[in-house]
Amino acid sequence: MTAIDDEPTTPDLDAAEGFLRMFHIAHPETGPVGPRLTQVRDEIAETGTYRHTTQELSYGARVALRDSGWCTSGVPWRRLKVRDLRGFRNAAAVAGECVEHLRLATNGGGIRPLVTVFAPDAPDAPGPVIWNEQLVRYACHADGTGDRRYRGFTDTVRGMGWHAPGTPTPFDLLPLVVETAHEGPKLFTIPPDVVHEVCLEHPDLPWFASLGLRWHAVPLITGMRLSIGGVDYPAAPFNTWFVGSEIGTRSLADENACGAARPVAEALGLDTSAERSLWRDRAVVELNRAVLHSFDLAQVTITDHHAESLHRLSWLRSRQRPTGNRPAFRLDPTAARRARAGGPARFSGGPLETTRPHSPGRLAELLRRHAEG
Template sequence: MTAVHNGARTLPEAVDLDAAEGFLRMFHVAHPEAGAVSARLADVRAEVATTGTYRHTAQELSYGARIAMRDSGWCTSGLPWRRLKVRDLRGFRNAAAVAGECVEHLRLATNGGEIRPLITVFAPDSPSGPGPCIWNEQLIRYAGYSDGLGDPRYAAFTDAVRGMGWRAPAERGRFDVLPLVVETAHEGPRLFTLPSEVVHEVPIEHPDLPWFARLGLRWHAVPVIGNMRLSIGGITYPAAPFNSWFVGSEIGTRSLADEHGYGAAKPVAQALGLDTSSERTLWRDRAVVELNRAVLHSFDRAEVTITDHHAESLHRLSWLRGRQRHTGNRPTFRLDPGAARRARTGGPARFSGTDAETTQPQSPGRLAELLKHHQDRSSGLHSDESA
């Protein structure tokens, strides 16, 4: 919808009517109770002719988000995509409101450990103005510091948000939660501290190795993807955070064991008494197996939903056999190069014409006030409203 080239915002474009028609025909085939597609197409063409865009019905939005989730491959085994909860918050475009509802998403998704798959959809790009965007790759990520402490994958992002006003804890640790960065065209990037009560973490211990807990490893319970844009029928929703639940190897292999992450494979191997002098001893493989065992054991013990990579492999093969061929008209999640770069380096801003503010991050108390304000007005899933 809003074209962005080399970090600079250009004039908005009107909706592609072919994409809109393709999606609406697909929707009406799946939902014949919605009425004649010809009538809906006539309404959409008239709306686009007047405004340059159109508004999905709540049912169209839910269907499109669920199809995008299903076809993206992000649905983990055991996840009934048809029952994904879609939070329709298309009226929300101010940074504080978006951040507050991201906190609410985390609360709802965590669900006491019984992870609840959710998608929260914020304001779309349109000729009247672009929607908000979230910089963070996932809503919860850990800081990385120049001295090697923490998660080195996010060292550049950490430096960027410190330059924007974020203050690391007085006693820096290996698992300091980074602030949420929400950017809007009219406010620029703003920082928000996530309240500790919605950052549910699982300490990692091993079922057979008592010394494992002394490594001090832990991980957050819910993987909420924050920086992918949702495209449905020619409409782009740049902020549409969504989650399922973790595959154990995403934590054990990719985050904890990997040398580009926490590099825990070698300390584990040394504690096991393995020969780490050569990769040919396969010490790394043996250490990674124990890390993955520890992750699955710890999440199960904490009663937090998780799946393993073997179950996921079977699920993914089934998905590959049955997936639809992608066309330009099918709903999908996309990761733009600029969004990927912002998630790792903390820039450049999506709207380069707006200088990044140097400001203190909003406190957890402020977010709590926002949540209480929203909860006072509604209960359960939110209906669309202005914010």
Template structure:
């Protein structure tokens, strides 16, 4: 795919020969910087997270494949947040850390997004992350003395040689937007706010058979992700009912559609507040048109195309704070393969491609 898109990169046969030789010797191969950037951009484009207005060809890819230690990964996640926030003019980024390889597995980030809010057992905060909050408290995280509904959770980075480690995000990289309404002066009294940039932390980037378990990426928010799903939903901050009551709506029955009317005002407030704070955001109507165009135009996926994917274990860790990826019983733990075995499989594939097997006709 890369050589088709970039014929100036040279003959594909030369590159394939080098890859085969590297796989035969080491059991894996290393993407060139250009291949990595191209693969990450294609994965981002095809993931469904590529929002309208995002020029995917100019997506910035940070190549940090040399980093395997938890502290270094956490520091660069902080830098990703700083660069992506960009004073409110959100900059789409992908940061790629060390891959899984025969010599050892790469690091992983537990957090679903680099910025998420704590949920406490007494109902304060975001109930979607109550189990995760309990887990990180058990690992040593101390909640603020004066707890609030929007306490930022620590970053959890796990490596095979260090296990899971906690890192506090510096306040200066957590850019938040207070939520106010353009027509309802009382709305600001609800005390709602949200962070400016959605950096997905726990999806695995797969390019050409090489797997990068830590590759945080971001575009920008769709307003309804905040207003409808995070703030309005009963499983989130359940703000729809207080808004409906303040509007004087009849909340005794769902048939009055009070919830729909309240969520509309929540979404209006989110878009108004982000625009007022000069933070990039898009609305769900523009995004719907973009997604429909994307679905019509995208190529059908094969197992070989670059992709971001979510492992079941990664999804569980993001919600419950465990189990660790590298625990002895964790089936997801990377098992280094023998370079000799991979070379044997590669030779078998090449033989079949050359028509040397007698059963090819069948």
């Protein structure tokens, strides 16, 4: 991924022109590019930025996802649904629509790839940012229970007023943190009933289910920004579906994440006293088998790493080399630190405000009002 600054900038005319020419080549029915270029140059000269048409936005988001490497095999990128919510700048509205995105994407297990685009950065009005790396992530508690990748994030949101509901477990949902220039960082509790989780069992090991392992169904990535023709959209959540090894190997097995490889190995009766016994490798294989088996049993879309490897090789052979003119999803270092450590804030240089997280009912009310409007 290309690192970029975390501050709004004026769109580069070359980037805007390069994208618009690319768009008009792909959509000849829109007519010659010249009048549109003149319009965009005038708009940038007057306001410091320009607004994509709905068709330009959809095309740019689809190409960005296709070329990013995040587009898993089988995703029909040309028909990918793009939700144009560029009018949303307030934290509560952004949070509510992230939850709605998750609901739509889950689709009863038949995962539906989506992109939701919120307000862009403009010279006088920077867009909102989402701190979380993915919408659904699990907390890490003081005793190390949970996902250790998010120990710092958990500590930060706890200091902002979040508390795990009831007795801490390894799979407590972290709150969503949305930050805006006019509101600062705000916490939102994700409604548990919108998070579809798959309880893991093994095709050959009856005892495996007693480990109590589970994982959420949709990898809704929220920490990357979408760049199209020189315009940056700092909050543009997108999802495809999981590759099994992302769950089994990277999230569950890894000692720096959930650390489930050792309990599985011990239950298998393996010698865990030395790495040379390869106990970890054998445990990871069984974890990955359990993930694929359980998702298939629950009829939740997933792919395996062998199929995905073939897809990635094909993608590497055919993909366009990234340039400043091509749409892209990008992750900057500051956003990466926010996703793991819970800071630094984008707009506030001072201590984070302690706040009471918005309840799941508040998000449900926002969604109800939006649907009625």
